[in-house]
Amino acid sequence: MSEDMGLIVKTMARATIPLIGIFGAYVIAHGHITPGGGFQGGATIAGAGVLFLIAFGLREAEEHYNHKLYSVLEGLGGLTFLGASMLGLSVAFFYNVLWHKGGVFAGEPGTLLSAGYLPIMNLAVGLKVFTGLVSAMMAISLYRRWKE
Amino acid sequence: MKRTFGALALLFILGVLLIVAHPNYGLKFGLGGKEWQGYRYTDQYYIEHGIEEVGGTNIVTDIVFDYRGYDTIGEATVLFTAIAGAVALLRRWREDYE
Numbered sequence: 071m072s073e074d075m076g077l078i079v080k081t082m083a084r085a086t087i088p089l090i091g092i093f094g095a096y097v098i099a100h101g102h103i104t105p106g107g108g109f110q111g112g113a114t115i116a117g118a119g120v121l122f123l124i125a126f127g128l129r130e131a132e133e134h135y136n137h138k139l140y141s142v143l144e145g146l147g148g149l150t151f152l153g154a155s156m157l158g159l160s161v162a163f164f165y166n167v168l169w170h171k172g173g174v175f176a177g178e179p180g181t182l183l184s185a186g187y188l189p190i191m192n193l194a195v196g197l198k199v200f201t202g203l204v205s206a207m208m209a210i211s212l213y214r215r216w217k218e
Numbered sequence: 219m220k221r222t223f224g225a226l227a228l229l230f231i232l233g234v235l236l237i238v239a240h241p242n243y244g245l246k247f248g249l250g251g252k253e254w255q256g257y258r259y260t261d262q263y264y265i266e267h268g269i270e271e272v273g274g275t276n277i278v279t280d281i282v283f284d285y286r287g288y289d290t291i292g293e294a295t296v297l298f299t300a301i302a303g304a305v306a307l308l309r310r311w312r313e314d315y316e
Contacts, residue, residue, distance in 0.1 A: 102274035107282065144301075148294055155287055164287035169273040176273070185273035191283050198294060202301045209301075213308040 073127030083125035090118040094200075101192035102185040108192040112199025119204045128211055135208050140201045147198030154187040154194065 074080065097104075098111030123131045158165030168175045169186025177184040238245050241259065256263070264277055264285065272280040282290050 102276050102279050104276060105278070107276070107279050144298070148298060151294060152291070155291065164284060166272055166284055179269050179273055180275050185275075185279075188272070188274045188279055188283055192279070195290075195294065199297065202297055206301045206304050209305045209308050213310060 073129060075125050075127075079125050083121055087118045087121055090121070091115055094118070094196075098192055098196035099182070099189070101196075102188040103180060103182070108195030109199050111192075112196040113203060115196075115200045116203035116207070119200075120207060123207065123211060131208070132212065135204070137205070137208075140205050144198050144201040144205065147194045147196075147201065150194035151191055151198065154190045157187060 094111045094114035094117075096111075097106035097114060098108055101107035101111065119131075122134075155164050158167030158170075161167065166186040166188075169184075170176075175183055175186050175189065179185070183189070237243070264281055268277045268280040269275060272284045274280045
């Protein structure tokens with residue numbers, strides 16, 4: 071039994087994986103304007119990774135998966151989230167200083183560059199959730215103990 | 219018979235809880251005295267003040283990342299710890315390399 075699925079499934083996966091990725095990126099980037107946010111968008115992009123693993127098989131997915139890179143990206147996402155929450159530490163933890171003091175991220179509410187640190191946090195949480203879920207998926211599928 | 223009695227008892231307890239927790243004629247407790255409703259039911263406050271205080275038009279994101287930011291930090295920590303534990307438990311051990 072071969073590991074990957076047939077030609078039809080692979081072709082469909084090639085067509086839909088970029089669309090799923092674009093939709094997830096949209097949900098993350100517009101997290102402070104429309105419904106959704108970092109967690110939901112990150113989980114959507116991780117769903118594209120699951121589709122890749124199912125359609126193309128474990129060997130193909132292992133070639134495209136770099137454990138060090140994903141670990142670094144997950145840590146980077148968490149630290150960015152923590153750093154953005156500490157920006158207004160002179161007033162309080164989780165004080166939205168980028169919004170109250172003005173600047174680039176304090177545009178009209180409803181535009182993309184508004185809401186202070188919320189877009190930064192959405193990006194960080196989305197990156198963290200995406201890399202974390204893909205790492206968990208690859209760990210579960212790679213390190214199984216039973217023989218073929 | 220016993221099952222019917224148990225179901226009726228559960229229904230009775232649910233009804234009592236619904237009356238006790240009702241904001242108009244239920245129990246009043248917590249901060250605030252006369253203004254107790256403003257301290258216990260914060261949803262209207264978030265809807266009215268969320269855009270000017272935090273800036274996002276998505277009120278859920280305002281609550282999750284600003285008003286309840288500690289909760290989100292804990293959630294991110296839980297996710298990180300779960301994945302670290304999964305990788306640490308499932309990785310190859312020494313006797314697996316032969």
